[in-house]
Amino acid sequence: MEFLTLESTDYESALRQARREYGNAVRVHTRKDFSKGSALSRKQACRITFYLVAESPMPNEEEEVQQQEPYDAVAYLQSLLLANDLPPSLAEEFALASGSEKAEVEILLVRRLFEELAFADQVARKFLVLVGLAGVGKTTSLVKAALFLRSHQGRKVAVLSFDVHRIGAVQQVRELCRNFSLPLFEADSVQAVQSLMPSLSEFDHVFVDTSGSSIKDEFLRQDLQALLTVLPLEQTSRILTINASAKVGDLLSQYEEFGSHALDSVIVTKLDETSTIGNILTFLDKSKLALLYVADGQEIPEDFSQAEASVLVPRLKLFSLDGSHFFPSP
Structure with a gap:
């Protein structure tokens, strides 16, 4: 599809000019309102990007014109x-x-x-604590995120496992870290975390794997809170990990559950298991949290990317436009 660009004083003028030149085949793709000129003499302008569709043939005089809805x-x-x-x-x-x-x-x-959707375009703090319900994919996402920072930004990363209550959890993170040569530290108590702090000081980022808790699990909630009191506040990010298929109401409940930990951003997992993203967009709009990463499959590290509008817009169901065309290839 070929995109054309036209600029005028306002949107209506630009659209009229496009239709004078190309007829009713014009379909507007994007619109940008801006001002130009010097600081003393600025004028409003509008630039539209549009494409052309095949015009419907005019009916013969003898043919009966069907009344359209x-x-x-x-x-x-x-x-x-x-x-x-x-x-x-x-x-x-x-x-x-x-x-x-x-x-x-x-x-x-x-x-x-x-x-108004916020995207977290970089990771600035040292300790990255992933929190969320059991089964949302925290451990896999944590390893993917560590590999992403190591390969794309050259960061020195490590993993700290504090998932000490779930059967098999430590074995899972051990296997993943071994397969991808990620340094792994394990702690079964807050005191053990404190003793590891000198060893962790050499890393740019430390991803902390926590026990997946439920909203009703007071013991695990207290355990997580104790961990967060040990890590330096100004060097710690709390990242909520959510399932892309969850309902908006459930996501907001999770936000409230973990909100007391001063959440910074969100990782969305299992994007490949849902056909719509309206629930995710609605949740981000209501929570005002920044979206950091998205995971759209089980492959490590391939099915993982920095969150950007260009990743999400093509997943919208638009009936006349192709969402991928909002970000045409250069």
């Missing part, structure tokens, strides 16, 4: 929200013009979902 922009928006598992109430935030085309509605929706 009227297009309803609001109803179309509701269908997009439903298809993407987004709350219907989101439609109330849009002031759609009656003549808004489908592509324009989709662009407005994408803009609403991603304009």
Whole structure:
């Protein structure tokens, strides 16, 4: 698909000019409003990127013109929200013009979902404590994240296992660290963590594997809190690990459960096991947490990436646009 660009004083003027040149084959892909000129004389402008579709042939005079169903922009928006598992109430935030085309509605929706979405583009602190429910994939994600920092950013990384209550947990992290030559330290108590601090000082980042707890498990919650009091506050990030298939209500409950630990960011796991991401986008919008990494498979380290809009937008179900075209190849 070929994308064309046109600039004018405002969106309506740009769209009219495009249609004068290319007719009704114009479909708007992106819109950017900006100002240009000197500091003393700035003018508003709008740049649109659009593509062309095949124009419908004009009917012969003898042919009967079929009456088409009227297009309803609001109803179309509701269908997009439903298809993407987004709350219907989101439609109330849009002031759609009656003549808004489908592509324009989709662009407005994408803009609403991603304009205020926060992405954590780097890891700055030394200790990275992954917390979350049992079974969400913390240990696998922890190893993937350590390998990502080592291979992509040249960081010296290690793993500290504090998952001392779950049967088989230590064996899992031992095997993964051995397979990928990651230094592993094990602690079965807070005192053991304290004794390891001198050995951990030589690493840029230490990923801490914790016991997967449930909301009702007071013992594990106290255990985690004790661990966090040992690690230096200013050098520690608390990262919530969540399953991409979980319901929004459940994700918010997990956020409240671990929120007392001053959460910094989120890792989304098992993205390959869901067909929609509306629940994840809604949760991030409500929690205001930054998205750090996404995991979309079991392969280590391949199925893991830095969280970016270009990773998520193509997973939206857009009926007239291809989400991947929001980030065309250079």
